[in-house]
Amino acid sequence: MSVNPVNPNLFATMSSPIMDSRRWVDGKTFSDGMPLINVSQAAPVDPPPAPLREALADAVLNDAGAHLYGAVLGFPELRAEVAQQWSAAYGGKLDAENVGITSGCNQAFCAAISSLCGPGDAVILPAPWYFNHKMWLDMAGIECRVLMCGDDMLPVPEQAAELIDDKVKAIILVTPNNPSGVEYPSALVDAFFKVAKNAGISLVIDETYRDFHSVTGAPHGLFAKDNWQDTLIQLYSFSKAYRLTGHRVGAIISSTARLAEMEKFLDTLTICPNQLGQRGALFGMQNLGNWLGGERREILDRRAAMIEGFPSLEGWTLKGCGAYFAYAEHPFEASSHDVAKALVEEAAILALPGTMFSPTLAEGGTGHAERHFRIAFANIDRAGIGKLFDRLSSFSMP
Incomplete structure (x- = not known):
């Protein structure tokens, strides 16, 4: 029996997905030719104007x-x-x-x-x-x-x-x-x-x-x-x-x-x-x-780039796209959690799997969690979105 009891509700709560995903890249070195594309979090990375x-x-x-x-x-x-x-x-x-x-x-x-x-x-x-x-x-x-x-x-x-x-x-x-x-x-x-x-x-x-x-x-x-x-x-x-x-x-x-x-x-x-x-x-x-209006127009342009580019991804299905996020179904037999880790290793892409957003099969879910990804595109421009599609197109599960 533990001498330091833990609140059972807190203990049963999932770990922070953002912190978990960061651990997938901790200590890893990515090449100059294939730097990490981080689409795991959409918080602005630039300071205020x-x-x-x-x-x-x-x-x-x-x-x-x-x-x-x-x-x-x-x-x-x-x-x-x-x-x-x-x-x-x-x-x-x-x-x-x-x-x-x-x-x-x-x-x-x-x-x-x-x-x-x-x-x-x-x-x-x-x-x-x-x-x-x-x-x-x-x-x-x-x-x-x-x-x-x-x-x-x-x-x-x-x-x-x-x-x-x-x-x-x-x-x-x-x-x-x-x-x-x-x-x-x-x-x-x-x-x-x-x-x-x-x-x-x-x-x-x-x-x-x-x-x-x-x-x-x-x-x-x-x-x-x-x-x-x-x-x-x-x-x-x-x-x-x-x-x-x-x-x-x-x-x-x-x-x-x-x-x-x-x-x-x-x-x-x-x-x-x-x-x-x-x-x-x-x-x-x-x-x-006026400045915020310009920010909105840029985000909407990135949204448009996601919608325009998605048909090039064989087997992937875009389910939703707006604000900072795209939500997509992947074509692989493996769970989205395993695909997410493989994307880091094989394609230098950090994205969050649907298992972080819906009940898994083990939790009584319908399989939705295992089939989907969230792609936070707000911090990559059109060129970066193009590189993302290039890598996803050539990716296959090892």
């Missing part, structure tokens, strides 16, 4: 509040700016009191779930899922009712309704989706809202990648609904839009009553969000709209 860095430097030198504890739910000016811009973008009415700022979008998710569920409660989680969502639910002892997406990578609202009982407290959606990249149509999001509202549960929508949606205008109309805050909780990240990954700034939009409960969680965990990061996010929102 120069004007934002200058604003951060000015805050370090001249804004005493940037170095002190702040409000638990965030910098008031940033909360007000989010409310104003969201109201305009979604055609609804949000107040600053509907907005909370968090230490990244992962913390926003954890805060939302902690306000909704206790151990033994359940949520409906579409698969393939964002792995950190699944990890937090497992750590917290919350049951995941897995809702497998169809071949089009879209979850079905009617199937979600069939999974709801007294234990279910929320439905989780991510759009544009991580890992599949698929953008959920407005009508589909609306249908899930109706399912949640009719059941008296919450709909939690992670819109981390909303700034890179391929369609202009509001991606859904939920904020224009009467009493939206009784059902909807939205999550957002400033990390992708303004390259603020290291500053950890996210947002959560909900009812004032629910945010008051989340405030307890956030106060206990981090006391307040990163003060510099919040000032950077505010500067970005107020000054970098």
Whole structure:
């Protein structure tokens, strides 16, 4: 018997897929002729644009509040700016009191779930899922009712309704989706809202990648609904839009009553969000709209390059593509986990297998996990995408 007991929920939680995949390349040397193509993670690798860095430097030198504890739910000016811009973008009415700022979008998710569920409660989680969502639910002892997406990578609202009982407290959606990249149509999001509202549960929508949606205008109309805050909780990240990954700034939009409960969680965990990061996010929102538009156009061009190039890959099938991700079915008999390791060794490609995003056969899955890959293309340009296709075309399992 161990003298140092481990929380059984934490012990049973999967290891971080990003950390696991990094170990596959630790200590390996890749040739100049075939350098590693890393499509495992889509976080921006460049620093924020120069004007934002200058604003951060000015805050370090001249804004005493940037170095002190702040409000638990965030910098008031940033909360007000989010409310104003969201109201305009979604055609609804949000107040600053509907907005909370968090230490990244992962913390926003954890805060939302902690306000909704206790151990033994359940949520409906579409698969393939964002792995950190699944990890937090497992750590917290919350049951995941897995809702497998169809071949089009879209979850079905009617199937979600069939999974709801007294234990279910929320439905989780991510759009544009991580890992599949698929953008959920407005009508589909609306249908899930109706399912949640009719059941008296919450709909939690992670819109981390909303700034890179391929369609202009509001991606859904939920904020224009009467009493939206009784059902909807939205999550957002400033990390992708303004390259603020290291500053950890996210947002959560909900009812004032629910945010008051989340405030307890956030106060206990981090006391307040990163003060510099919040000032950077505010500067970005107020000054970098044109720059962000250019970033969006570049990501959409890379998305187009993925869609254009995929037909050249014999046996591979593109299932979804958008925001930062492509999701594809591979042609090999082996599990995606084994194919992923072989890709590192034989083709110098680091990509994440579907076993990190869906239940495996051993876990009662349907085989989806073993057949698919996520390719995070946001950090490789058209030329890099072409090299990726060249290597995949010539790859075969050893």
